Each structure stands twice: as C-alpha cells, then as structure tokens.
Amino acid sequence: MNRLISIELQKIWKNKASRVLTLTYFILLSFIALIASIKFDFGVVKIHVADMGIFNFPFIWHFNTYIAAWLKLFLAIVIVSMMANEYSYGTLKQNLIDGLSKKEFILSKFLTVVLFALCSTVFVFVMSLILGFSFSSYTELDVVFMDMDYLLAFFVKLMGFFSFCLFLGIFVKRSAFALGFLLVWSILEGILKGLLIFQVFPNSNKAHYITQFFPLEAMSNLIIEPFSRLSVIKALGNQIGIENTKDYDVHYLSVFIVLVWTFLFVYFSYKLLKNRDL
Numbered sequence: 001m002n003r004l005i006s007i008e009l010q011k012i013w014k015n016k017a018s019r020v021l022t023l024t025y026f027i028l029l030s031f032i033a034l035i036a037s038i039k040f041d042f043g044v045v046k047i048h049v050a051d052m053g054i055f056n057f058p059f060i061w062h063f064n065t066y067i068a069a070w071l072k073l074f075l076a077i078v079i080v081s082m083m084a085n086e087y088s089y090g091t092l093k094q095n096l097i098d099g100l101s102k103k104e105f106i107l108s109k110f111l112t113v114v115l116f117a118l119c120s121t122v123f124v125f126v127m128s129l130i131l132g133f134s135f136s137s138y139t140e141l142d143v144v145f146m147d148m149d150y151l152l153a154f155f156v157k158l159m160g161f162f163s164f165c166l167f168l169g170i171f172v173k174r175s176a177f178a179l180g181f182l183l184v185w186s187i188l189e190g191i192l193k194g195l196l197i198f199q200v201f202p203n204s205n206k207a208h209y210i211t212q213f214f215p216l217e218a219m220s221n222l223i224i225e226p227f228s229r230l231s232v233i234k235a236l237g238n239q240i241g242i243e244n245t246k247d248y249d250v251h252y253l254s255v256f257i258v259l260v261w262t263f264l265f266v267y268f269s270y271k272l273l274k275n276r277d278l
Helices: 002-014 016-037 059-069 072-088 091-097 102-135 149-172 175-200 206-211 215-222 231-239 252-275
Strands: 039-042 045-048
Touching (some): 002 102, 072 091, 072 102, 072 149, 149 175
Antiparallel strands (some): 039 045
16 A cells, blocks of 8 residues: 555656645645734724634634635646546556556555545644634633534545546546536536526425535535634624524535545546556
8 A cells, every 4th residue: 555655656746747736735725824914904993814713713623624625626636637647658558567457556546635635634734723722712622622523524525526536537538628527517516506496496405405416516515614604794694684594514414425426436437447448
C-alpha cells in the first residue's frame, strides 16, 4: 500500500502543474484565517468579521469546512490531470508492463484520493483549533469538540468528489473534457432538480427526497451553508419577518449516500480500465 501511494505522489510532485495546484490549494486553505482581519467602516458603524462569531466554537467547524469545501476544485484538477497524464505520457501502459495490475493501479489512485481528503481534513482541523482558541468566546473543551461531525462530512465530501473526478478522468481521458463533463453534469443536476421541485412535485417534499440521491446534490447536502446561523443574520431575518427553518445538522443518510457513490465511482473506474484496450 505504501508503495502504491509513493508511486502516485512521485508522479504528482514531478509534474510542475500538479505540484503548483496542490501547494496553491493548501495555501488558499490557510487564507481562511485572513477572514479574521476583514473590517468594514461605515462612519459610526464599524464591523469586524471576527466579532460576528464565525470563529466561535463549535460554529467554526461548520463555517471552516463549508468555506474549505469550495476550494476542492484545485485538487479536482490535479486528480483529473493525474489520470489524463497516464494516457498522454503512456505511464499507465508502462506501469502495467512493469507488473502493476489494473486493480492495483485503481487502488493507487483511490488511496491518493483518500490521502488528499485526509490531509485536507487534518489541515482544516488544526487551522480551526488555532483560530478558535484565538477568537472564540467559548473555549471549554466540551464546547470545543462539539459538532465535530462536520469534519467527517468534509472528509466524505472530498473523498466522494475526488472519486467522481477520478472516474471522469478515466472515462474521458482528457483533463479539459473531464472538467467540462463535470460542469455539464452539475448543470443537468440543477435543471433536473428545478423541474422536480417546480414542475413535477411543486406541493410536496418528494422532489427533495429524490434529489438527495443525486451524486453532487448528496455531496452538497453534507454541509449546509452556515451564514444564516449567525445571530446577526437571524436578527435581520426576524426584523423583516423571515423565519429560518433550515436544518444544519450533518445527516448520516447523506454520508451513506456519498459513500455509496464513492464506491460506485471507484468500481466503475476499475471496470472501465479492465475492459478498455490499452
């Protein structure tokens, strides 16, 4: 297993574009800390973002994982390019000639996906602890470690998304086309979701029940936007008569759905590679 991961990491590190994108991703993750320095000055009204409670425990787990998840496209490009390069440079065929089985090849790619997701999760965990203890009004240990399931949701979300990118990289063979396919898939899911909600089932929850099984929608459902949880936003909503009924919890049905999709993406990646004439 270590050998398989080592092979993949060497390929990524020796590719300049992949190396730059990977480093950029983790650098941008650390930039979440800069949100604390944002200040707005409107005469007598002064707003300091850090004072709005976004770095309070346990809310910080929700906020940071949601923001960090938006940056996953950088590693998605790395993973798609990783597969495209295998075909472009002929390293896939060479690896198989050297004795690596197709199952081991897919396993090496999936282990890389898991490693990326795990490193991202650990990075966000450490950064959130530092920011939380620096700015949070509540630092009791029982409060600090509440809502840690957002980290689990973040890990599963990245693993599922990267597995989808791995499948597209094998299916399409070209990184630009694979990313284009990802965009088209996202648009199609959005159109189908809109049709189900507003046309097919306008007066029931059946549309939401159905769409929760869509792959990208399932990943999106893992971590709901956190901004409407902020007290200042709630107060504003109450003043204009908008009632907030959102459920912000991490639901394990969504976790299970994404894990099933992850398995299917890896399985079909293997089946494609197994049946394809290289």
